Amino acid sequence: MTTPYQIHQFPNGIRLVHRRTKSKVAHFGVVINAGSRDELPHEQGLAHFIEHMIFKGTEKRSANQVINRLDNVGADMNAFTTKEETCVYASFLEQHYPKAIELLSDIIFHSQFPEKEILKEKAVVNDEINSYKDNPAEWIHDEFDKILFPDHALGKNILGTPAHLKKFSRFDIQQFIARQYSTQQIVLSSVGNVPFDRIKLLAEKYFGDQPQSPDMPLRFKPTGYSQQSITRKFGRHQAHLLMGNLAFDQLDEQRYPMALLNNLLGGPAMNSRLNLALREKHGIAYNLESNYQPLSDTGIFTIYLGTDEKMVGKAQELVNKELEKLRSTALGFKQMKTAREQLKGQLAISMESNQNEMVSIGKSILVFDKVDTLEDIHSRLDKVTAGEILEVANHVFDPAKLSLLIFNNLKG
Structure with a gap:
């Protein structure tokens, strides 16, 4: 099958992925395999703080000049930090590709982190x-x-704490970047109406001359999880409940049945099982969802809901009832077909956003060193069986493994 994605790796290890579109708006991002999980104990929140600081001036630009460079042509530049990645990106009219690529290179490799800006x-x-x-x-x-x-660093808040934040220095920032921003762990991701050869030349000009750096330190797989049930007094009228367990990592084939299972349980559709049971039938929750987040060496599954503080027990009962159904009864043929088609449609809609696609394909190169097309993903979902979903449900929804955290204004 022909892929619309073109990929190139520069001698310094930086990789480039591009898809040509017909849109007048282009998107270019730098995805770096460095997030909050890569922080040392005294660095909690530093990856996120660096994401802020790279906009505060370079060797040749002041902070205002960094902002104005793309703002003056109507472009949008932003960044975000996750547990495992940092992404800096811009959206702009296609004729401004050179400005965008040059600026992103400048702020990532040549930021100066002035002390007054740090403060x-x-x-x-x-x-x-x-x-x-x-x-x-x-x-x-x-x-x-x-x-x-x-x-483990995965258990720490991405934003950090005021105590950690107060101690960050310019030296700390430079040390983290030198250690974690390895050229082999940087992907340039592009979606726009420009030929690949043109993008490759621009990327080589502004990123290709960066010296190859040592690979980032190895990550350590988290250990030590044990089931817990905790209720905390929280000064709000509404109670908040979160239930969850460890799940499958990004390379585990069980991530496909897990994705289907999560989506039919508490995905964004109005006919998810949790929405039908708790909101439509019983009217006890407005905000509720389940979420599956695969990471490089583990995964996170959670169920979240907000409800009246007096309805927490009823909400737990209803959630547990839905989980028990999925643990005990295999999906029928029609249910499997609906689950597949629903997730396929949602994935296709999400990829209609070229900006979402730019981020997605950049992450895909980081993790898999390739990009699967929607057709590839749909084909893999078609192979998921009801037996696999039942097996995954019994593993992840095991009552002996599910932890519970409640923020409630009532005792007990």
């Missing part, structure tokens, strides 16, 4: 940390990670 940005990130704690629906996920990954 200012610490205040900004500290405010971000405080605002995050005001959102229990987000905060509960970070607290649950501590249960899944005790004494």
Whole structure:
């Protein structure tokens, strides 16, 4: 099958992936295999802080000049940090490819991290940390990670803590980048209406001359998870419940039945089992979802919901009932067909966003060193059996392994 994706690796190890489109808007990103899990104990929050600081001036540009370079042509530049990646990207009219690629190269390889900017940005990130704690629906996920990954960087908050943030220095930033921003772990991802040869020349000009760097240190697989059930008093009217377990990593073939299982249980569709049971039938939850996040050497499965503090017990009962159904009864032929077609459609819709696709294919090169087409993924989903889904459900939904965290204003 012909692939629309073209891939090239430069001598320094940096890889490039591109898909040509007919859109006037292009997207270019730098995906780096370095996230919060790569931080040393004293560096908690540093990967995210660096994501902020790379916009604060380079050898030849002030912070304002960095911002204005693309803002002045109507482009959008942004970045995000996850547990395992940092991504810096821009969206722009196709004729501004040279400006975008040059600027992203400049801020990643030539940022200066002025002390006065470090001080200012610490205040900004500290405010971000405080605002995050005001959102229990987000905060509960970070607290649950501590249960899944005790004494491991995966269990730490991506934003870090005010105490860690206060101690960050220019030297700390430079040390992390030197250690983690290996050229072999950088992917340039492009989606736009420009020939691949043109993109390759621009990428080589601005990224190809970067000296090859040593590979990043090995990651250590998290260990030590044990089931826990914790209720914390939380000063809000609504209660928040999170249930979950470890799941399958990015290379495990069971990630396909797991993805189908998660989607039919609590995916975005209105007819997910959790939505039908808790919201449509009983009306006890507005926000609820299940989520499966595969990582490089482990995976995370969670069920989240918010409900009235007096309905927590009923919500747990209904969730457990749905999990028991999936553990005990294999899906029928029509149910399997619906589950496959639903996930296929959702994946196709998500890839209609060229920006989403740019990020997705960059991550795919990092993990698999290739990009599967939608047809490839659909074909693999078609091979998932009801027996595989039943096996995965019994493994991940095992009551002896599922942990529970509740934020509630009531005791008990």
